[in-house]
Amino acid sequence: MNASGEELAPEVRSILDAARGRSGGENRVAVDPQSFPDAVDAAAADGRVPVVAEVKPTSPTTDGERDGDPVELAEGMVAGGATALSVLTEPDFFGGSTARLERIRAAVDVPVLRKDFVVREAQLDAVAADLVLLIARFLDAEDTDSLADLHDAAIGRGFQPLVEVHTRAELERALDVGAGIIGINNRDLAKLEVDLGTFERLASDVPDDVTLVAESGIATEANVRRMREAGADALLIGTAIMNGDVQTNTERLTTATDVRPADRRADTTTESTTR
Numbered sequence: 055m056n057a058s059g060e061e062l063a064p065e066v067r068s069i070l071d072a073a074r075g076r077s078g079g080e081n082r083v084a085v086d087p088q089s090f091p092d093a094v095d096a097a098a099a100d101g102r103v104p105v106v107a108e109v110k111p112t113s114p115t116t117d118g119e120r121d122g123d124p125v126e127l128a129e130g131m132v133a134g135g136a137t138a139l140s141v142l143t144e145p146d147f148f149g150g151s152t153a154r155l156e157r158i159r160a161a162v163d164v165p166v167l168r169k170d171f172v173v174r175e176a177q178l179d180a181v182a183a184d185l186v187l188l189i190a191r192f193l194d195a196e197d198t199d200s201l202a203d204l205h206d207a208a209i210g211r212g213f214q215p216l217v218e219v220h221t222r223a224e225l226e227r228a229l230d231v232g233a234g235i236i237g238i239n240n241r242d243l244a245k246l247e248v249d250l251g252t253f254e255r256l257a258s259d260v261p262d263d264v265t266l267v268a269e270s271g272i273a274t275e276a277n278v279r280r281m282r283e284a285g286a287d288a289l290l291i292g293t294a295i296m297n298g299d300v301q302t303n304t305e306r307l308t309t310a311t312d313v314r315p316a317d318r319r320a321d322t323t324t325e326s327t328t329r
């Protein structure tokens with residue numbers, strides 16, 4: 055059972071058990087981050103779909119592990135037009151590492167998200183990054199810190215927290231803590247099923263001053279347009295970029311015929327839809 059009161063898929067329960075047992079860093083990190091909202095705005099102004107490309111060596115829903123130097127993969131993604139990178143640091147189920155994130159962040163000039171299952175403040179100190187993922191579903195639960203405390207602790211260190219939600223209740227919690235960057239995950243971590251309708255159902259409840267990211271299951275140009283039409287400021291894409299040539303894949307998705315993100319508020323009378 056998790057904070058949302060749901061049974062989790064066994065793989066996700068194992069991921070969480072491992073995360074709870076993981077120690078943090080020795081020293082408090084202090085980050086001077088590259089602004090993610092500014093990078094999103096710059097990409098859109100440049101005519102690129104703002105894509106956060108994910109360096110995801112493997113996952114519980116992937117067969118085998120991607121080979122190749124992670125720094126070269128990351129550089130290929132940036133050459134393909136990625137606005138930011140997401141780098142898995144979870145070692146046991148996603149093949150990630152903090153050392154790899156450090157190498158990638160030193161090699162690229164775009165904001166880098168630390169993708170992990172952070173549940174306690176000390177774990178923020180494992181490595182510096184421009185953004186850090188906080189998954190609402192896994193916080194405010196037994197043996198974890200609260201979303202509010204972790205959000206404050208991340209900001210106190212200079213991170214830009216990306217608060218991930220999957221349900222309306224989680225979205226309300228994210229808005230209650232004042233999250234400025236929110237990701238709606240189309241992957242249900244209770245069942246590991248992906249449904250792009252999740253983003254479409256929740257996006258209109260997200261205020262326009264929040265940078266909103268659509269996560270998971272985005273594979274085609276049509277998927278890109280669908281998420282942008284529903285109001286996504288940026289798209290987080292892993293599998294579809296990691297399968298094959300990462301630069302070509304990133305290019306295909308960042309140059310998909312774009313639509314400006316829809317005005318997410320159905321009742322608004324403002325014309326502009328760019329952020």
Ligand SMILES: O=C(O)c1ccccc1NCC(=O)[C@H](O)[C@H](O)COP(=O)(O)O
Nearest residue numbers: 113114115269270271272291292293294
């Ligand atoms: O991707 C998985 O298999 C997975 C399994 C269990 C928990 C989390 C998982 N993924 C985390 C993610 O959020 C995705 O890596 C990310 O959104 C990219 O998704 P995709 O483009 O579908 O690879």
